[in-house]
Amino acid sequence: MPSLLFCGPKLAACGIVLSVWGVIMLSMLGIFFSAKSAVLIEDVPFTEEDIRNDKDPPQIIYGLYNQVGINCFIAAAIYVGVGAVSLCQVRLNKRQEYMVT
Structure with missing residues (x-):
């Protein structure tokens, strides 16, 4: 049976940390953009023609x-x-630790 394990425990843990950070950061940015925060005007892709x-x-x-x-x-x-x-990769890595080959 082929294993679905394709990365090690450290890479999987790093992926979780980056994912948590990305979800928090991008959710907050999405909220602030939806609230039309004036501070983020530099990140809105508009041209002068849009205004004129x-x-x-x-x-x-x-x-x-x-x-x-x-x-x-x-x-x-x-x-x-x-x-x-x-x-899932973290859980598969933990399961593999306990398997005897």
């Missing part, structure tokens, strides 16, 4: 804020998946 051609000026910028916030939440969900895989 807009009949209702803040609406395009607000839409871009929301899009970046959604992207942050998607990236946080990917980190949750990576964390789940890392957790």
Whole structure:
């Protein structure tokens, strides 16, 4: 039977730590972008034409804020998946410690 174990215990633990950090960081960024934080305006991808051609000026910028916030939440969900895989690897490594070959 093939083993699903593909990384060692240290790499799996590192993956869990990075995943937890990524989920916390990106979730907070997603919340702040969704709240349209003025501090994050430099990270919103808009051009001067977006401002000039807009009949209702803040609406395009607000839409871009929301899009970046959604992207942050998607990236946080990917980190949750990576964390789940890392957790499975930790458990498989612990199981392998107790197996006698």
